Amino acid sequence: MKHYNISRHNSFYAVGLSYKKADAEIRGRFSLDVPAIDSLLITAKRQGIDGLMVISTCNRTELYGFAQHPFQLIKLLCDHTQGTIEAFQDVAYVYKNHEAISHIFRVGTGLDSQILGDFEIISQIKQSFYRSKKHDMANPFIERLCNSVIQASKRIKNETALSSGATSVAFASVQYILKNVPDVSNKEILLFGTGKIGRNTCENLIKHTENKHITLINRTRAKAEEVAGKFHLVVKEYGDLQTEIRKTDLLVVATGAQLPTVSKALIHTDRPLLILDLSVPKNVSDDVKELPNVTVVHLDQLSQITDETLQRRKKFVPKAEAIIEDIKHDFIKWLETRKFAPVINALKAKLNTMKEEELRFHAKKLDDYNPEQAEIITDRIIQKITRQFANHLRKTEVDTQDSLQLIQEVFQLEINTNE
Incomplete structure (x- = not known):
């Protein structure tokens, strides 16, 4: 495998954990909210890391960036979360260079999602990129890579039916309710x-259950009223949570809190209560399960629901993979060109210097010297020489680094590393 790192000393890594090996509790320990991501990026910049992007969703936490060793990135993650190195090693994955590039393409196009074809991840990748850019941690490599992943996602949406049909965590939760809650339209939700x-x-509850008894509670009342206004629902104060739970048949918890917000002490009800916890980290304490008339179902159980929609989607995976390969190929080509561009530019500059010397010499010697003609001919020769070198460097069997070194030595080139 060829190396696709920008510098000779750092490699591009993807380090992280996902629903595949880490359950919701472990993922919760490694999850990062916005202030934690900002803090991590600031620390990374201070440590001299060139280029880093952080993704933290309910299904995964990942760092994409440049380092001499992946441990630099793993330590950054553990230092800014409740996770430990030991816990990370049990469930983690580390991809380097080409494998890391392939991984972010699969993640960004929904092929690695807990529910196949769930495209919500692409907006999270965009947000992660803008956050990195804000902290001056989005180098040209990361910018080009993100744009390529976004392009692949768009093409897969337009050219395949991988995301057809309603399938998401929200939809899966409603499917679960419809299958397990009798007479759902008359239940208190x-x-x-x-x-x-x-x-x-x-939205899915209203669409599929025709329930008119839905109440909303949010820490910030204004946000709840915004949603309630759209669907003509009732809003209650955060302080009324305990009272409202007592009256409800179905509690859906979808807060972004880092610690559990629903505990055993909060629930005093004689009626059967179904709780769906759609949050990572978990927002319903484990001790709630001890209550005799309460059933708790977490996001991970909901995401295992497979229906005809998912089976249909699987048929489009090969087409999606072909699109990814196509765009990834263009990205790798750009990367290889970027690697040798400074040397080719320096070579062109050196040949132009030689050309100027020769033209000045012949201008003095020849009586019928034609400067315009001489300029055209010599420019064409320089173009052909540099193109030959560039074509040579693009060949897969060529060791690019050795060839670049040889060109620099033969022509005694001074390289502008800012190019």
């Missing part, structure tokens, strides 16, 4: 948390 998943769940 309480939605706690009105973030993206909460809003989507609310």
Whole structure:
């Protein structure tokens, strides 16, 4: 495998953990909110890391960046979360260079999602990129890579039906309710948390259950009222949570809190209560399961629901993979060109210097000297020489680094590293 790192000393790594090996509790320990991501990026910049992007969703936490050794990135992650190196090693993955590039393409196009074809991840990748850019941690490599992943995602959406049909965490939760809650349209439903998943769940509940008894509670009342206004729902104060739980048949928890917000002490009810916890980290304490009339279902159980929609989607995976390979090939070509561009530019500059010397010499010697003609001929020769070198460097069987070194030595080139 060829190396695709920009510098000779650093490699590009993807380090992280996902739903595949880490359960919700472990993922919760390694999850990062926005202030923690900002703090991590500031620390990385101070440590001299050139280029880093952080993704933290309910299904994964990942760092994409440049380092001499992946441990630099792993330590950054552990230092800014509740996770430990030992816990990380048990469930983690580390990809380097080409494998890291392939991984972010699969993640960004929904092929690595817990629910196949769930495209919400692409907006999270965009946000992660803008956050890195804000902290001056998005180098040209990361910028070009993100744009390529976004391009692949768009093409897969337009050219395949990988994302067809309603399948997401929000949809899966409603599917679960429809299958397991009899007479759902007459049940009292309480939605706690009105973030993206909460809003989507609310929309799906209204669409598929025809329930008119949905109440919203959010820490910030204004946000709850915004969602409630759209669907004509009831909003209650955060302080009423305990009272409202007592009256409800179904509690959907979708807050973005880093610690559990629903504990055993909060629940005093004689009626059967189903709780769906759609949050990572978990927002419902484990001790709630001890209550005799309460059933708790977490996001991970919901995401295992497979229906005809998912089976249909699987048919489009080969086409999606072909699109990824196509765009990834262009990215790798750009990367290789970027690697040798400074040397080719320096070679061109050196040949132009030689050309100027020769033209000045012949201008003095020849009586019928034609400067325009001489300029055209010599420029064409320089173009052909540099193109020959560039074509040689693009060949897969060529050791690019050795060839670049040889060109520099033969022509005694001074390289401008800022190019």
